[in-house]
Amino acid sequence: MFDIAVIGGGVIGGTILRELTKYQLNVCVLESCDDVSMGQSKANSGIVHAGYDAKPNSLKAKFNVLGNKMMSAYASELGVKYKNNGSLVLAFSEEDLTVLEELKTRGETNGVERLSIIDRAELNRLEPNVSDNAVGALYAPTGGIICPYELTIASIGNAMDNGAKLYCNFEVASAKKLENGYEIISTDGNKVSAKIVINCAGINSGKVASIFGDDTLNIKGRKGEYILLDRESGDFVSHTLFCTPSKAGKGILVTQTVDGNILLGPTATEVENPAPVTTAQGLAFVVDKVKSMCKNPPLFNSITSFAGVRAYSDKGDFIIEKSAIAENLINVAGIESPGLTSAPAIAKFVAEEIVAKMTSLVKNEKFNGKRTPDYFFKNLSIEEKNELIKKDSTYGKIICRCEGITEGEIIRAVRENPKAMTIDAVKRRTRAGMGRCQGGFCQPHVAEIIAREHNIAYEKVQKGGKNSTLLVGKVK
């Protein structure tokens, strides 16, 4: 029996899981998909928000500002790329400027440091490609960027290195109340028992809570569509550019990513069906908005488009509390933006303020929070690389030519916690297939490595997701 089972291997479940391994607890994470970080943690903007957006005294405001302050050290310990690039909220009218003043005041109330309103000239100096129609901006130097799935994978990987268990393809179907906890049963009939359950199931957290008898969560989905540009255009902007928020929401952003691409989006449409599909209208909306924000955006350099579905609660704020109805259930739900930023702070709070009151927490002296990043090879000097290639020649062979990823790095991702089992899982860990040819050249090679390492037939290799085999059989 586990002391704690976390349901949902997203960034919230992942950071909570890792936090729990700092204590002498037997913990696991139950993930419904074939890899971690497959829900909203796979497809969001990757912004470390400064904290001027959230309503003062809300949980969003509290955890955003705390998380923002923690993120640099948190990411560095896990070897996750983080860049403090600063955010700019663009104003296109006098009205917008008034809103920016309000945002600044709100941010200061929330505890955001060094906010300032800058004029056109200063904006031009910071971002020469911003539209001439912009009249000024709110500058938040504490804003940053991070890769959401890199953070999730690293958190869960590190938790596993510290003893946590990961169960993939474990979609919670039902739960049986035991004397001292729950027996959780998956749709495939697999069972896991735990004394405490933490519900971090994102878009499914309402459903999961009701499986445990708590019907109070009302979670809905909001879809966002994105366009990603080639690294060749990576210096188009350096800060994260937002529009002045309106009743319609935060609007479209234009940002660099930590991997040097340019990300455009998201749209925001309420959806019943959480399938992350892009639409012609959605992508056209992104294009139009970006053109109104920037001069000559290099849209010709698009390498992919994608959609993500973000869960939000009807409460308008995060839900982070012990269920009032279901015993030993903690709900961490409705974690929409700024959820990624808040994740490390939420995790700490859940462990220290909620779990600590339900069970006694004894420090795990063996906990090691460091993880060798999946991209470690890129950061080595040529001498260090050659030392490694001498020991392991696979590091001398490039598999993904667009991103310069070696066979050694792919093998490592397939072997390290959490093990990459699919093409997409390798892609999220190593960036093989993430470049301008989108896996056209490397996919057959990556599939070979996965088949060899996991000892499965070549035609059984999956792209990622249920029934996603790449091939249908041998030729005649």
Next chain:
Amino acid sequence: MKNNYDLVIIGGGPAGLAAALSAYDNGAKDILIIERENRTGGILNQCIHNGFGLTRFKESLSGPEYAARFKTEVNKRGIEILTETTVLGFNKDKIVTATSPVYGIFTVQAKAIILAMGCRERSRGALNIPGSRPAGIYSAGTAQKYVNVKGYMPGKEVVILGSGDIGLIMARRMTLEGAKVHAVCEIMPYSSGLKRNIVQCLDDFGIPLYLNHTITEIRGEGRVTGVTISQVDEFKRPIPNTEKSFNCDTVLFSVGLIPENELAKSAGVPLSARTRGAIVYQNRETLTSGVFACGNALQVHDLVDFVSDEAELAGRSAAEYIIKGATIHDAFDCENGANINYVLPQKIDKNASENVKLFFRVSNTFRNCTIKAVCGDKVIATKKRLIATPGEMETLIIPTEKLKEINGTLTLSLEVNE
């Protein structure tokens, strides 16, 4: 392996092999070919269909057979080849950095470099086709690799977007392997593939080609389950109520080839925005002295026979550079005018000792037209064509004696005859 060579050739595909032979036979015998795959031959290795070599060898060869003729000659001359070795970069001093499982990361000093990296396929992402992102979406070349090299079928019910030659070849190949190809959609009013491929790969198998059509939605969660195609207007916008739906498990993209020039770009070799290859003189020297380019890394060719021709020119020029020293160029510019998409070479030496063959593509399908190379008011060369299409590369020869008459930019244009 040594740490210096007269000539380093980046890429051991058809361009690299032909360039090596030509350089060798013209006196530059100290050559290293660097190839990233585990054997030379490049994309020819997966092109098991025939039709290669009709121009050059007057016989129809398969891709591997065509490549083998060059490999044999390269081996006869003992030209050094490093396989499974990827070039990471080079600089203006012609120091080439590469990585291999055997040698690790190493550098070699070259006197001259030939860029023969080939091209890559445009992917779905470049077009922002809406829908989901399931398994079963491949570029035609990737599918070709799975079928012809790995021996596996990527799917059974297929829709193809784009009528490029690889897409057409794969329509036939998948059909021969028992798959059903429901449709080939082409957003343009004409195919970008060769006429003979339309006939032999689609018509002969009853595969419908939908011109002025594109895919407007891809469906499926794990695996593709279907697509919607729509007719497009003259601005390539989908026309409402023209949607057709197909159930399929596979979507292939054959929507254009892009010369691979990340290495050239990072080395500071100036590229053309039109070809996306290097800007070159008529001898295929780039604007970086001693760096030459040829094959699909320079411009996307229709036939490998033409790749070999161009590579031989680059190889010969590189040998001349190595033996005689750097050429001092005194050149005029060559530009595309009306109805021409691009023209190559972009620069021509006034004192070039041979006729200069201009390579270009027209911007639409034209019937009964005249192609003219003009400098100011002077007509330098003309050629009449009954039909010219963007799918077939066109050429025009500028005789050496005419070069002296050119005292400004040479502009190539196409006029439709009255």
